[in-house]
Amino acid sequence: MNTKLVKNNYFTLIEILVVVAIIGILASLxxxxxxxxxxxxxxxxxxxxxxxxxxxxxxxxTDNDSYLPYSHNVTNGNSS
Known part of the structure; x- marks a missing residue:
């Protein structure tokens, strides 16, 4: 019988938490x-x-002989 050692290539919970923590630190910076x-x-x-x-x-x-535009304040009636 031919037996081979099979290694699972899954991430552990600690590795995932470390990656999430690093991403959180980089985001906060x-x-x-x-x-x-x-x-x-x-x-x-x-x-x-x-x-x-x-x-x-x-x-x-410049176009109007150095006159400024007319303005009228409606709230108190002042004009300039």
Whole structure:
């Protein structure tokens, strides 16, 4: 009779827990970096919006003899 030793190639529970723990540690290190990237993207978007508004205002005043656009505050009736 031909007998061979058969070894099962299954992961043990401890090995799986170690891998899950390592993934958890890496994720916890990555989350603050993602938060900072989100803040920087919001800052870039806001800066771009302000630049576009100021460019539009400059173009308006250039085309209209250096007059600023008319604004009217509906809540208290002030105008400028």
């Amino acid at each position: 990555l989350l603050p970096a993602l938060g900072q990237a989100r803040k920087k993207s919001k800052l870039a978007l806001c800066t771009s919006n302000i630049r576009q508004i100021s460019t539009a205002l400059y173009m308006y005043t």
